[in-house]
Amino acid sequence: MIICERKPIDEIKSFIAGKKKVLLVGCRGCVTVCNAGGTKEVEILAALLRLDAQKEGIELTVDEFTLERQCDPEYVDELAGLVEKGYDAILSMACSVGPQFLSRRYPKQDVYPSLNTCFIGGALAHGVWTEHCQACGNCIIHHYGGMCPVSRCSKSIMNGPCGGSSNGVCEISKDVECVWHLIASKYMDEGRLAEFAPIQPIKDWSKSRDGGPRKIVREELVK
Amino acid sequence: MSDFDPKIIAFCCQYCAYNAADTAGSMRLQYSPDVEIVLIPCSGRFDVILALKAFESGADGVYVAGCLEGGCHFLDGNIRAKKRVAYLQKELKAIGLEPERLAMVNVSASQGPQFAQNVDDFTAVVKGLGPSPFKKKLAA
Numbered sequence: 219m220i221i222c223e224r225k226p227i228d229e230i231k232s233f234i235a236g237k238k239k240v241l242l243v244g245c246r247g248c249v250t251v252c253n254a255g256g257t258k259e260v261e262i263l264a265a266l267l268r269l270d271a272q273k274e275g276i277e278l279t280v281d282e283f284t285l286e287r288q289c290d291p292e293y294v295d296e297l298a299g300l301v302e303k304g305y306d307a308i309l310s311m312a313c314s315v316g317p318q319f320l321s322r323r324y325p326k327q328d329v330y331p332s333l334n335t336c337f338i339g340g341a342l343a344h345g346v347w348t349e350h351c352q353a354c355g356n357c358i359i360h361h362y363g364g365m366c367p368v369s370r371c372s373k374s375i376m377n378g379p380c381g382g383s384s385n386g387v388c389e390i391s392k393d394v395e396c397v398w399h400l401i402a403s404k405y406m407d408e409g410r411l412a413e414f415a416p417i418q419p420i421k422d423w424s425k426s427r428d429g430g431p432r433k434i435v436r437e438e439l440v441k
Numbered sequence: 442m443s444d445f446d447p448k449i450i451a452f453c454c455q456y457c458a459y460n461a462a463d464t465a466g467s468m469r470l471q472y473s474p475d476v477e478i479v480l481i482p483c484s485g486r487f488d489v490i491l492a493l494k495a496f497e498s499g500a501d502g503v504y505v506a507g508c509l510e511g512g513c514h515f516l517d518g519n520i521r522a523k524k525r526v527a528y529l530q531k532e533l534k535a536i537g538l539e540p541e542r543l544a545m546v547n548v549s550a551s552q553g554p555q556f557a558q559n560v561d562d563f564t565a566v567v568k569g570l571g572p573s574p575f576k577k578k579l580a581a
Contacts (some may be wrong), residue, residue: 226537258490262532270536272497273574397464 219248219312219340221347222255222333228265230309233330237306240267240275242332243283245312252347254333255311257284259429263311263332267306288316294323301327338369355425357431361418362397363404368421370397376418386424447501447567451560452491454484456514457550458481458506464553472557475563484508484545485518492543493576496533502567504544506559508547512549517545539570 222396224230234240242264249255264280283300286293288310297320301308310317310327313402321329322327337349352369359366368374372382379398382389386399405414425432459480465472481487484507492503505526507515507519523545530540544566546559 227532258488261490262493265490265497266532266536268476268577269493272576273537303499 219338221252221336221339221349222249222313223336224254224259224263224311224333225331227270230263230267230330230332231270233309234267234278239279239304240280241281241283241297241300241305241308241381242267243288243308243310243312244282245288245310245316246284246313247287247289249312249333250284252341253345255316257282260284260311263309288312288319294319297324308378315334335431353427354421354423356422358418358421363389363401363414365397365401367397367401376421396421400403445568445572447475447562447564447572448499449473449502449504449548449564449567450492450495451476451478451504451506451563452481452484453478453506453521454508455480455482457508457512458484458546458548459461460550461506461540461548461552461556464551465557465571466553468540468553470553470557471483473559475564476560481515483515483518484522485513487522487525489525489532492526496538496542496573499573499576501573501576502542502544502563503548503572504559504563506546506548506556509547509549511559538574539565542573 241309242260244250244255244260246255246256249259253259260282262366264282267280268278281300283297285296288294289312301324301436305327308320308324309330309332310320311332313333314331317329317331321327338351338353339349341347349369352374354368358368366398367376367378370428371378372388372394373380375398379402383396386396386403388396390395404412405411444457453462459478462478484505487505497505505522507522508514510519513519526543526545533543534540544563546563548555548559562567
């Protein structure tokens with residue numbers, strides 16, 4: 219899933235400074251699962267913004283609504299009735315796709331992101347997420363024991379480990395495990411080191427971000 | 442002592458703090474009448490939104506009372522509550538509220554006097570801080 223993190227409250231407050239009526243829109247997709255922008259987080263942020271306004275003696279209305287997803291036009295359409303009421307700002311609590319879809323659908327509205335989109339990852343434990351994918355567009359994890367050197371190696375090297383690997387930890391931080399250590403250990407434990415030993419060829423990066431924004435069209439699905 | 446009578450909401454676990462309040466009552470102990478007790482099935486049921494709603498509704502202080510650490514009926518509900526309280530204290534500080542208005546205490550069912558003391562101590566802290574700034578009237 220896409221892992222996001224809420225922006226600091228001061229930054230969000232700066233977006234809505236001087237505004238009186240704000241719509242806070244959550245998303246039931248990835249950001250609900252990573253506890254950043256679901257119904258509950260919308261409720262919490264709305265309460266904090268209202269309390270802050272109350273403290274400052276400012277008149278502020280914060281309405282709350284959570285969409286099934288903010289990255290699909292049919293769900294974004296559901297906001298039309300609410301948006302007609304007229305808001306001074308819409309705060310999106312989705313990954314950055316959400317506010318972009320909202321501002322595209324409602325061009326006259328000021329739309330602000332309330333979350334920082336961090337990475338594609340998974341939950342190692344409840345409340346702990348790590349990066350596992352960089353959307354390079356050409357998955358090669360089967361060559362590496364089911365682990366991704368693109369996203370999980372600090373240098374994204376295809377033939378490792380490098381000299382910065384020490385006791386299974388990357389030189390950049392003791393909190394970052396060396397994925398190359400994990401890959402090599404896995405093959406060694408399974409007695410398959412020979413399969414792993416060949417030098418991997420240069421990766422085909424043509425499907426990655428280097429070619430500009432990417433697009434997928436599935437003709438059989440397009441109306 | 443100031444004339445200000447704070448409104449305090451105490452979220453009390455049914456296995457310990459709520460029973461401790463009963464114990465305090467049975468022992469005829471006097472404690473601050475400014476506290477309104479809300480029964481929760483475990484302090485692990487406490488959620489930050491409960492405290493935020495309490496503040497939005499005019500509470501001057503909120504605290505969560507759970508079992509003694511290591512004594513939670515559901516193993517770690519009180520530890521979870523403690524983390525949630527710490528998280529919300531940071532958020533409240535970020536919007537300019539004294540984090541001391543929110544607290545976590547631990548008490549066992551038999552500790553009636555401790556419960557009464559906790560109530561009085563927290564009430565004194567909130568009285569010292571004065572009315573919640575969230576109660577400010579909206580600008581005309």
